[in-house]
Structures are given as structure tokens and as C-alpha cells.
Amino acid sequence: MAKLTVDDLKRIKEEVRSSTVLREGGFRAKVNIHMGTCGIAAGARKLMAVVLKEIEEEKVKDVMVTTSGCAGLCSREPMATVEILGKPPVKYCDLNEERMKEIFVKHVLNGEIVEAYALARGSETTY
Amino acid sequence: MVCAGTGCVSCGSLQLRERLEAELKDRGLADEVKVVITGCNGFCAEGPIMVVYPEGIFYKKLTPEDVPFLVEEHFLKGRPVQKFLYTGPIVKEKVPLLKDIPFFEHQVLRALRNRGLIDAENIDEYIARDGYAALSKVLSSMKPEEVIQEVKTSGLRGRGGAGFPTGQKWEEGRRYDSFPKFVICNGDEGDPGAFMDRSVLEADPHSVLEGITICGYAIDAHQGYVYVRAEYPLAIHRLNIAIEQARNYGLLGKDILGSGFDFDIGIYPGAGAFVCGESTALMYSLEGKRGMPRIKPPRSTEAGLWSQPTVLNNVETFANVPPILLKGGQWFASLGTEGSKGTKVFALTGTVQNVGLIEVPMGTTLRKIVFDIGGGISDKREFKAIQIGGPSGACLPSSLLDLEVDFDSLDDAGAMMGSGGLVAMNDSTCMVDTARFFTDFSVDESCGKCVPCRVGLKVMLNILNRITTGQGTMEDIDLLEQLGKHIKSSSHCGLGKSAPNPVLSTIRYFRNEYEAHIKEKRCPALVCTSLIKFRVDPEKCKMCGLCKKACPMEAITWEKKTPAVINVEKCIRCRSCIQACKFTAIE
Numbered sequence: 246m247a248k249l250t251v252d253d254l255k256r257i258k259e260e261v262r263s264s265t266v267l268r269e270g271g272f273r274a275k276v277n278i279h280m281g282t283c284g285i286a287a288g289a290r291k292l293m294a295v296v297l298k299e300i301e302e303e304k305v306k307d308v309m310v311t312t313s314g315c316a317g318l319c320s321r322e323p324m325a326t327v328e329i330l331g332k333p334p335v336k337y338c339d340l341n342e343e344r345m346k347e348i349f350v351k352h353v354l355n356g357e358i359v360e361a362y363a364l365a366r367g368s369e370t371t372y
Numbered sequence: 373m374v375c376a377g378t379g380c381v382s383c384g385s386l387q388l389r390e391r392l393e394a395e396l397k398d399r400g401l402a403d404e405v406k407v408v409i410t411g412c413n414g415f416c417a418e419g420p421i422m423v424v425y426p427e428g429i430f431y432k433k434l435t436p437e438d439v440p441f442l443v444e445e446h447f448l449k450g451r452p453v454q455k456f457l458y459t460g461p462i463v464k465e466k467v468p469l470l471k472d473i474p475f476f477e478h479q480v481l482r483a484l485r486n487r488g489l490i491d492a493e494n495i496d497e498y499i500a501r502d503g504y505a506a507l508s509k510v511l512s513s514m515k516p517e518e519v520i521q522e523v524k525t526s527g528l529r530g531r532g533g534a535g536f537p538t539g540q541k542w543e544e545g546r547r548y549d550s551f552p553k554f555v556i557c558n559g560d561e562g563d564p565g566a567f568m569d570r571s572v573l574e575a576d577p578h579s580v581l582e583g584i585t586i587c588g589y590a591i592d593a594h595q596g597y598v599y600v601r602a603e604y605p606l607a608i609h610r611l612n613i614a615i616e617q618a619r620n621y622g623l624l625g626k627d628i629l630g631s632g633f634d635f636d637i638g639i640y641p642g643a644g645a646f647v648c649g650e651s652t653a654l655m656y657s658l659e660g661k662r663g664m665p666r667i668k669p670p671r672s673t674e675a676g677l678w679s680q681p682t683v684l685n686n687v688e689t690f691a692n693v694p695p696i697l698l699k700g701g702q703w704f705a706s707l708g709t710e711g712s713k714g715t716k717v718f719a720l721t722g723t724v725q726n727v728g729l730i731e732v733p734m735g736t737t738l739r740k741i742v743f744d745i746g747g748g749i750s751d752k753r754e755f756k757a758i759q760i761g762g763p764s765g766a767c768l769p770s771s772l773l774d775l776e777v778d779f780d781s782l783d784d785a786g787a788m789m790g791s792g793g794l795v796a797m798n799d800s801t802c803m804v805d806t807a808r809f810f811t812d813f814s815v816d817e818s819c820g821k822c823v824p825c826r827v828g829l830k831v832m833l834n835i836l837n838r839i840t841t842g843q844g845t846m847e848d849i850d851l852l853e854q855l856g857k858h859i860k861s862s863s864h865c866g867l868g869k870s871a872p873n874p875v876l877s878t879i880r881y882f883r884n885e886y887e888a889h890i891k892e893k894r895c896p897a898l899v900c901t902s903l904i905k906f907r908v909d910p911e912k913c914k915m916c917g918l919c920k921k922a923c924p925m926e927a928i929t930w931e932k933k934t935p936a937v938i939n940v941e942k943c944i945r946c947r948s949c950i951q952a953c954k955f956t957a958i959e
Binding site: 365 | 480486487496574725727729730
């Protein structure tokens with residue numbers, strides 16, 4: 246692969262930024278499963294399997310699935326963050342496969358926050 | 373008022389009324405309480421309904437069997453019965469904002485700036501959040517001296533425990549004209565209860581790689597190593613992916629970003645020795661030798677890995693570097709205390725509600741960490757102590773909860789920042805036993821090179837074992853203190869120098885517990901099994917039988933309405949009964 250220049254770095258930043266904020270990436274929703282050691286130990290891989298299965302079965306094309314590391318609140322893992330285009334992300338905690346499926350159907354597909362499992366809306370402020 | 377609408381009648385409100393009138397008559401309340409039959413009050417789904425005036429208390433789904441209890445509680449004792457109360461439709465609670473939740477509210481994320489936000493295995497997502505922007509700025513517009521000056525301005529101190537000023541270390545690393553030079557990242561996180569480095573490496577490996585590369589540029593090194601303990605397979609896996617991606621992009625390797633600067637990073641999995649977290653021992657381990665500390669000087673910045681100038685910093689230190697170069701040292705120094713700038717990541721564990729990874733500004737009080745962020749002590753127990761800094765640290769009591777945590781304040785309190793493990797302990801923790809646990813750990817992990825640590829700690833452990841089994845004397849406390857002082861002053865490396873801290877701090881803050889073990893042969897927290905009588909106090913016993921259920925040896929005899937008795941012959945002193953008893957009746 247060609248080596249990057251300073252300008253390439255800026256270009257990647259802009260490109261990725263626009264695709265991860267959903268709009269220009271052509272996605273309507275994003276499911277982010279937190280997969281640090283704590284999350285995986287608590288069952289995050291199963292959540293991932295549920296989401297992927299649902300997407301395949303429902304033939305969903307506009308939902309992005311991604312992973313990230315520990316969200317900080319290890320005792321409430323497994324956690325997942327759901328973001329719908331134009332709305333603040335919602336963090337869910339203490340999940341299992343059934344709850345993940347419910348969240349997928351209600352929130353990801355129908356835009357309705359599942360309050361019973363939701364921890365909070367919005368993102369953390371970083372420096 | 374008992375509802376006698378069709379709905380309620382069909383689910384038994386007439387029987388309810390009969391029973392109620394009979395019960396009130398029995399209790400001699402018939403003249404005071406009048407039972408009225410009402411028409412349907414419209415809430416048939418929750419019937420039979422009863423409303424008690426003058427308070428207007430609304431009971432639902434009552435059965436005749438509930439009546440005696442209800443009459444006794446409500447009409448006789450005047451206490452509305454919670455379990456029959458109608459609580460209103462489940463109020464639609466709005467999902468709170470993340471910044472309004474105390475756990476998140478008090479945190480400031482710098483080293484953890486990308487936590488939970490990016491895919492650790494995708495370099496593009498890191499770049500999208502200003503990743504490698506600092507490196508690009510440094511390589512294209514800053515001289516190495518300027519980089520070091522910026523880090524010095526920031527006041528960043530080593531996050532591995534000792535708190536050595538990072539800028540100064542880099543300056544020394546640059547000063548020596550002996551090549552090649554090396555940069556090492558210490559990820560050999562060994563403290564019990566600590567997982568900061570693991571989380572950073574798993575969630576945001578590129579931030580560490582970027583920090584290491586910037587350091588390499590600053591001291592004129594071209595090779596870096598990340599020393600990670602082999603017990604962190606996911607961290608190693610993600611680091612490998614990150615390094616591969618950075619190489620593909622030319623962010624590692626030859627001529628980085630067209631600047632002419634070459635730098636590469638390798639991973640070295642440590643085999644799991646605690647002592648290899650000590651910088652000189654780590655370097656020997658990296659060279660393929662047995663991991664043992666050596667006497668300083670010379671410092672590693674002069675003669676480190678393969679006797680070449682080497683700068684070694686901790687994972688969290690490197691993760692802090694990119695934002696410092698991007699936003700300036702002044703910005704970093706705007707947060708924190710006089711002597712400790714920026715934030716600190718802590719692994720908050722133990723008996724708090726919210727166990728997790730937190731990042732707070734230096735100078736945050738322990739109270740805020742334990743009670744606001746941690747949500748207080750779990751299981752309705754009392755706070756007793758907080759252990760900070762692992763086996764090199766100390767147990768601090770509740771009187772120090774308002775201590776503003778930074779490198780210097782902890783030193784004064786006889787503790788140590790350490791790498792950032794915080795273990796909250798409740799009142800069921802025995803402080804002598806805790807000191808014994810950490811000393812046992814240090815004895816196991818001592819490399820054995822110097823006498824004070826190898827022998828001194830073992831002697832301390834023997835004394836602690838004596839005390840916890842009821843054979844201690846009051847002289848033992850003095851002896852422990854003396855030994856501790858000598859080990860601190862004469863050990864080779866930082867681990868030996870700090871290993872007596874758990875014992876010294878518990879003697880300093882919890883001397884009464886040592887005295888109880890020695891003088892009264894009693895363990896106040898009922899942890900040290902040799903000092904527990906395993907006898908049920910018949911005065912305190914509420915005859916509930918929970919202890920009998922918990923006992924795996926069937927050593928407890930109990931029948932309804934008689935206090936339990938423990939058969940000491942059968943008892944294996946497992947403490948199951950003590951944990952089960954809600955009335956502290958076992959002593």
C-alpha cells in the first residue's frame with residue numbers, strides 16, 4: 246500500500262468522519278457493541294451474533310454494526326450503543342441475547358428507545 | 373370503602389368485606405372503622421379495590437386472606453401496607469442524559485478519549501478522531517527539543533506509579549549521544565485489581581503507538597517495544613493488528629509521512645512475573661535474561677536496554693502524549709493540582725456499586741470517587757477502607773476520604789499512586805488479613821536478589837500469620853514497623869521499597885484491629901477463622917435458619933423458634949454461616 250502523506254491523513258479523517266456520522270455513509274442506524282475483555286467475558290460475542298443474525302434475516306441494509314473497547318462501566322457489561330440518524334446515541338447495559346433482540350427490533354428498526362435497558366442518552370465529553 | 377362494582381364483586385370483594393368486618397370486630401375496632409360499600413370506581417383491572425380514608429390510601433388486588441395482616445398493620449399499627457398499595461401506572465421515565473449520571477458526570481476523558489467510541493481494529497476510525505494528527509504536526513513542524521519542551525510544560529508525570537516527570541526523562545534520553553536508542557512502553561500491569569493498561573490497549577491501541585513514536589522522534593530513537601503481559605491476549609491481538617495497519621499506512625516504518633523519520637515498534641509478551649514491571653528488570657527480560665532489577669545509577673536513560681539510552685514509560689503516559697502535542701502543554705496543565713497535572717485513570721473495584729474504569733482530574737477526592745462515581749458501597753454495607761496502589765500501596769480509612777488524590781498527597785498519607793488500582797473495602801474486611809494478603813503476594817513475587825525484600829518480607833509474613841492465628845504479641849507490632857522501615861530504606865528496587873506499605877499503613881490507620889487480634893484474640897470483621905469461636909449468640913439469633921441452610925457440613929442444628937447451635941466438631945470453619953447471618957449473631 247502506498248505510504249501516507251500528511252494530506253492523506255487529513256483526507257482519511259474527513260472521509261471516515263463523514264461515514265461514521267451515518268449521514269453520508271448511507272446508513273440509518275449504528276449498533277456499537279463494546280468488546281473489551283470485560284464485555285466479552287460478560288457475553289458481548291453473543292450479542293454480536295444476535296445482531297448479525299437479525300440483520301441477515303430481516304435483510305436490513307442500512308444498519309452499521311461496529312465494535313469498540315470497554316465503555317468504562319465494567320460491572321454493567323455487556324453494553325451496546327445504538328445511534329439512529331439525527332438522534333443522540335443511547336447506551337444500553339446489562340444485556341443478554343433476548344434483550345439485544347428486543348432492542349434491535351424496537352429501537353434499531355422502529356426507532357423506539359427500550360427504556361427498560363437503557364442507561365443513558367448522549368456521549369461522554371472528551372477533553 | 374370496599375368497591376362492590378361488578379368487576380370487583382366477581383373477583384371477590386364481598387368476601388373481602390365480610391372478612392374485614394369480622395376481623396375489625398375481633399380486634400375491637402368495629403366502632404372506629406366503618407366499612408362502606410361503593411360502586412365501581414373504575415379501576416376494575418386491579419380489583420378488588422379498597423380505599424381507606426381519611427388518608428385516601430388505595431389498596432388493590434386484595435383477598436380475604438390478606439385481611440388479618442392488613443387490619444393489624446394499617447388499622448392497629450397505623451402503617452399502610454406497601455405490598456398492597458396501588459403505585460400508579462408505571463411512570464414513563466425518561467432515559468437520562470449520560471452527563472447527568474454521576475458515574476460519567478465526574479469523569480474527564482483524556483487518556484481514555486476514544487473509549488467505547490472507535491473500533492480498536494480499524495485505524496481509520498482512530499484517524500477520524502484526530503488520530504496521528506499529533507504525530508503529523510510533530511514531524512512536519514516541530515523540532516525534537518520543542519516536543520520535549522511541550523511535554524515539560526504539560527507537567528505530565530509517569531503514570532506507572534513513581535510519578536517521574538516525563539519531559540525530564542525524555543530530555544535525559546535525548547542528551548546521551550550513544551546510538552541506537554530505544555523507547556519502551558511498559559504494559560506489564562501486575563497489581564491485583566488493576567486493569568487500566570489492558571483497557572487502553574484494547575480500546576485504543578493506536579493512541580499508545582502514536583505516543584511511543586512521538587517519543588522516539590523526541591529522543592532520536594528508531595525502535596520501540598511494547599512489553600505486555602502474556603495474560604492479556606486480547607490486548608496483544610489488537611496491538612498486533614494496530615501495528616500492522618500503521619505499517620501499511622506508513623505511520624510506522626521508513627520515512628513516516630514523508631518526513632524522513634524512521635521508526636518501528638515490536639511487541640514483547642512478558643511471562644507473568646510481577647517484578648518485570650520494574651523498569652530495569654523489564655529490560656533484562658526483554659534482552660532474554662532473567663528479570664531482576666539492577667542498582668541505579670546509571671539510569672535507563674543513560675544505559676538501559678542493551679546498555680543503550682532508553683526511555684521507558686507506562687501505557688497511560690504514552691496515551692496522554694498525542695493530545696498534549698496537539699493542544700499544547702498549557703492545555704494539559706490547566707487541569708490537576710500544583711504538582712500533578714492532568715487526569716488519572718483508575719480501575720475502581722471492590723465493594724462499590726459501579727465497578728469500572730474511570731478517569732478523573734488529579735485532585736479529585738476519594739469521597740467523590742467512591743460515593744459519586746462508584747455509587748457508594750454495595751450490599752448496604754459500610755465503607756471501611758480504600759486500597760490504592762496495589763501491593764505497593766496502602767489502605768486508607770474513612771477519615772481520609774476527603775484527601776485530594778495526587779502523587780504528593782498520597783505520598784504524605786503513606787500510600788502511593790501506583791498504577792491506579794483502587795479497591796474499595798467494606799466493614800466485612802479484616803485489615804490485618806488484607807495486609808497479610810498483600811505481603812504474601814510480595815513474598816511470592818520477590819525476585820530474591822536483595823536480602824531485605826527476600827528475607828525481610830518473609831519474616832513480616834510470618835509475624836502476620838502469627839497475629840491472624842491468635843499467637844501475636846504486642847511487640848510484634850513494633851517489630852513489623854521496624855522491619856518495614858528497614859525494608860523500605862534498604863531494598864534494591866521500587867517494589868521492595870514499597871512492599872511494606874500495606875502493613876505500615878494498616879498499622880497506622882487500623883492499629884486497633886491489630887490490638888484486637890493480639891490482646892483479645894478476636895477478629896472484629898470475622899475473617900480470620902482461627903479467631904472465630906463459631907458460636908451462635910442466642911440473644912442475637914432471630915431463629916431464621918439461614919445459617920443452617922448455608923452450612924455445607926450440616927453442622928448446624930436449628931428448629932423453628934429455637935436459636936441455632938453450631939456443632940464445632942463437624943464445623944470446617946468455612947464462614948458460610950457468618951456470611952448468611954443477617955443479624956451478626958455468630959461470633
